């Protein structure tokens with residue numbers, strides 16, 4: 001976008017907000033500082049206070065240039081110093097234009113590494129802060145006896161699989177065009193927004209026209225489908241490699257025992273990842289799955305009778321607190337209708353169930369899978385939160401090739417994935 005586009009016109013007298021956009025595009029920090037702090041000389045001198053309209057607003061979005069903010073214009077030209085100043089002075093890091101595009105994505109497409117990093121750092125910082133505040137509010141509510149069990153999870157809003165764009169925060173949508181704007185959070189009235197409501201509503205398991213199995217919830221949101229198969233394959237491979245298959249030992253009194261590595265999988269769904277785990281022949285393979293329809297589906301499959309397989313018909317929130325559960329060499333989590341704060345609570349329980357330093361953990365990282373900038377924010381955020389519980393994360397990049405996107409999303413209420421790369425987390429305890 002040109003500078004005259006930033007200002008809307010080269011000849012008209014510009015308002016402070018329009019001047020701000022032009023200055024952001026030009027990388028003119030001095031003018032920006034003055035626009036945000038000094039009222040123009042023609043503002044009412046008799047007034048002792050500075051009126052908001054006399055100063056430029058750092059969050060202003062152009063009504064004529066795609067709803068771009070000063071951050072977008074600075075990002076387009078890679079003006080990192082301007083971005084940092086604007087962020088410190090009230091600009092909204094996650095503001096989106098009428099097409100749902102953030103300043104982060106603008107910086108990314110211009111290959112402006114410093115600008116992208118500044119926006120990403122701010123996103124991570126603000127989201128960490130909001131999550132901490134939300135946790136605090138939850139704790140206070142539970143201490144004062146407010147709310148019922150699980151209500152906090154329901155109130156959290158966005159869903160790990162579906163979207164999770166703004167844990168606790170809001171994405172600023174400047175445009176009206178809802179068809180083109182990305183979806184970051186499941187609307188409050190959808191089952192995907194409430195784990196308990198989801199678990200007490202029916203699921204539909206069926207085979208699509210291409211002969212592939214699918215699972216949808218009652219709102220027609222996709223719980224699981226074949227497009228994730230490669231991600232599940234790669235996850236199982238990364239987690240199980242190096243662990244030898246089960247083997248038999250005879251103890252001193254002649255008893256035979258099966259030894260080998262142990263797998264814990266949270267969320268059965270279509271059982272895709274479990275079938276891959278089975279190829280590695282674990283000695284123990286525990287599946288935590290509370291949904292009655294998913295349990296029925298599991299029981300209809302051969303895996304339910306396979307050696308070493310056990311189903312725990314509970315939510316992970318309960319199953320992982322059971323002192324009898326045991327320890328595992330591989331833990332995978334892919335629940336549904338949960339948000340980042342749920343995932344973080346799961347992280348906190350991991351040291352209880354992981355069998356030492358060699359044990360590996362991964363989760364389906366579908367957080368904000370519709371927007372690469374927010375996806376990066378969640379990638380970093382989860383890495384930091386995992387580090388807090390003593391885990392280090394390595395990320396494998398898995399290309400996502402949806403051959404027929406229309407077919408994948410046919411009959412599905414909301415697309416939860418639009419990116420061409422999946423980041424596969426592999427985490428191990430760094431302290432034990």
Ligand SMILES: C[S@@+](CC[C@H](N)C(=O)[O-])C[C@H]1O[C@@H](n2cnc3c(N)ncnc32)[C@H](O)[C@@H]1O
Nearest residue numbers: 267269270271272273291294315316334335336
């Ligand atoms: C996305 S599917 C899992 C797909 C699976 N990874 C696969 O490969 O087919 C999510 C599953 O998590 C289950 N789930 C939802 N909430 C859960 C919870 N709190 N604890 C454990 N499982 C849960 C759902 O019932 C559903 O079967």
